[in-house]
Amino acid sequence: MKILHTSDWHVGKVLKGQSRAEEHKQVLAGVIEIAHREQPDLVIIAGDLYDTAAPTPEATRLVTRALTALRRTGADVVAIGGNHDNGPALDALRPWAEAAGITLRGGVREDPAEHVIDGTTADGERWRLAALPFLSQRYAVRAVEMYELTAAETTQTYADHLGRIIGRLTEGFDEPDRVHLVTAHLTVVGAATGGGERDAHTIMGYAVPASVFPGTAHYVALGHLHRAQRVQGPCPIRYSGAPLAVDFGEQENVPAVTLVEVTATTAARIREEPVTAATALRTVRGTLAQLAEITPPEGWLRVYVREQPRAGLREEVQQLLPRALEIRIDPELVPAPGSGTRVAQRSGRSPRQLFADYLDSRGHADDGVRELFDELIEEVDH
Incomplete structure (x- = not known):
């Protein structure tokens, strides 16, 4: 079977006051075009469909239309909630999603069966997917334990709790003649952040070891970290990365989706497919005289000005570089705290x-x- 793995769309993102709605339309159109071309059996969206828990009607319209378009390619579509999403709100859309043939799992429910999804490809290959939306630490660890345990013990308790949940969801992964898959929205120890994630939910207190995933899984499709990467573990584990750089810290990332080909008896073959529709993010630096002489690169700009701060400096830079969204004094010129x-x-x-x-x-x-x-x-x- 073939799988298209994507995550961290962050639809509704506003960058330094600049709406990125048009970019998101183009990016998701690119993802849909890849799905039409590649004809996957299953599309997995591993969380953070939205950038905020209260998305605008425009953002909601864009996400639901994208999910519908992906389903119309003939693929099964499964999407889970991330830390930016409103899990209950996504779950409220489940009647619509089920009518459209789309599987949505916004939040973690008590019944494990809610998070185990079975399917069969058009060619008759059976698959099972354990789908785990983002689970915050305060829900994973009982409140009394948060006060009685040390920080290290609390971290370990969270990791242990996630391990128990995933173990429960993957209990049947030893069955032959079936492709076993996991999707989750979380941080794995040793993975590299993309540069624009929300720190509160990517710190080590939320990181779990790769050993929480079973060696019997054929592929683990992760979301949360925005850099596409493989994670060392007992089975193939991968972050697809975000298809659009959401902040200037991600300007070196290569936006992409991940394509996976796997059978019940063969190892997963994994490749990236770039998504190039979004406007590039670039950083330039220099004095006003130097900035006046450069040919501005294409894209949205972050400008580090090598001048002493003064009133009107921002306006002068903005006049030289109209596409500058972020203007700062070069950090090298700013005294370090406590110096x-x-x-x-x-x-x-x-x-x-x-x-x-x-x-x-x-x-x-x-x-x-x-x-x-x-x-x-x-x-x-x-």
Whole structure:
């Protein structure tokens, strides 16, 4: 059978105020075109369909249409909830999804049978998929344990709990003549982050060892980390990565989907298929004079300005580079925290004095910034 594995769509993403709705339409159209061309038996979307738990009607429309279009290629379609998704809201769409022939699993339910999905390809090959949506630590570990255990013990408890859940869902994976699959939205120890994930849900407290997956699985389709990569483990384990770089930290990633060909008796053959429709994210740096001389690269820009901060600097950069979404003073010019600067004494001092101390500590010598602050203070006072 052939599987198309994708994840972390993050539909509804706004980057520094810039909507990416049109890019997402093109990206998902690219994923659908790959599905038409490759004719997979099964499409797995491993979580984070949306960028927010309260998606706009436009984002909801785009995701439901994409799922429907993938189903119309003839493939079975299974999608699970990620940490950015609203699990109960996805589960509320299950009647629509089932009518459309799509399998949705938004949140973790008590009945293990809810998360074990059986199917048969058009050629008669049987498959079973254990589908585990994102499970936060506070639900995986009882509240009383969170207070009684050390951080290391709590982390281990979470990993143990996930291991027990996956073990329960994959109990029947020793049956011959069937392809055994797992999909989950989580962090595996040793995997590399993509650069734009939400830190609160990718820290090591949420990481589990690859050993939680059974050696009898033919393929494990993961979501959560945005960089496409293989993870060493007892079976083939892979993150498909995001098909669109969601933040500037991901500008070096290669957006793609993963294609897998496997049978019950042969090892998985895995390859990446690039998705190139999104606008590239690029970083440029230099003084104003240097920025004025460069030919701006195609894409959305992050600009590191090698100038001392002053009022109006952002506007000058924006005039030179209209596609700059993020403009910062070059980090090399910013003093590191605690690098010998004294901490301002707050008691008995005015906001103007405290702000002046802050500017001095950061190397800001521009009087225009102080004047703007004074105007704000006057507005607040009156």
